[in-house]
Amino acid sequence: MATHTTAAVGMLRERDTHAVEEMDRPGCDPARLDRTYAQFSLVNRAVAGWRGIYRTHLRPLLSTDRVTTLLDIGCGGGDLAVLLAAWAARDRRQLEVTGIDPDRRAFEFALRRGRLDAVTFRQASTAELAAEGKRYDVVISNHVLHHLGAAELPQFLAESALLSRGTVLHNDIRRSPAAYALFYAGSWPFRGSFIRADGLTSIRRSYTTAELRAAAPPGWAVAPRVPFRNLLTRIDLEPERPR
Secondary structure, eight states: OHHHHHHHHHHTTSOOTTOOOGGGSTTSOHHHHHHHHHHHHHHIIIIIOHHHHIIIIIGGGOOSSSOEEEEEETOTTSHHHHHHHHHHHHTTOOEEEEEEOSOHHHHHHHHTTOOBTTEEEEOOOHHHHHHTTOOEEEEEEESOGGGOOTTTHHHHHHHHHHTEEEEEEEEEEBOOHHHHHHHHHHOTTOTTSSHHHHHHHHHHHSBOHHHHHHHSOTTOEEEEETTTEEEEEEEOSSOOOOO
16 A cells, blocks of 8 residues: 555646546446446545535524525436435524536436435536526535536636525535545545546546635635535525525
């Protein structure tokens, strides 16, 4: 492991925007892809930090007598959308979650989770929803930012802000040699999927905090979070409420 991670330090000095995750390839093994979507729920619970984000940023917005709407952009297999809805229900808060992903394979996997009253999945992009005039109280994404180049990021942020009545939260990996080494060491149990290889590629593609702050337009704030995360936020002081 030492040889592999030592060599990786040089690769991690700059974003590797040319690296491609295996699961993003159109012809990737469908069985391995399904196992990857299935294992995302374990990975996200372990390292994505959404429990803390929910407590500090989302739960205070939720109400017992008014429905809050939330859009999960790039929802993948839908595990986070379901998890947030479950936390809200446990807290007796009303939350309706829409998860979107332009990849039909992700959409079909999410549908196979079964029908949940508080969660809806669509095969759609942010541009399509913006064209439809859709608005949500909260807009989030998880592990999307590292897929975007410097030229793509402003448009994605503009569309996510347009879709939101107030709060936008984009949670992603923060690149560092320590993050790479720990994921390399800890991801060996995830066999038969793309989790390990693509996780390491994702780290290589991800932003440092300084890089994301430099790339984000005015009106956005970047906060580093544990473990090895960046949270990019745009929060209006007086968000528009649904009528």
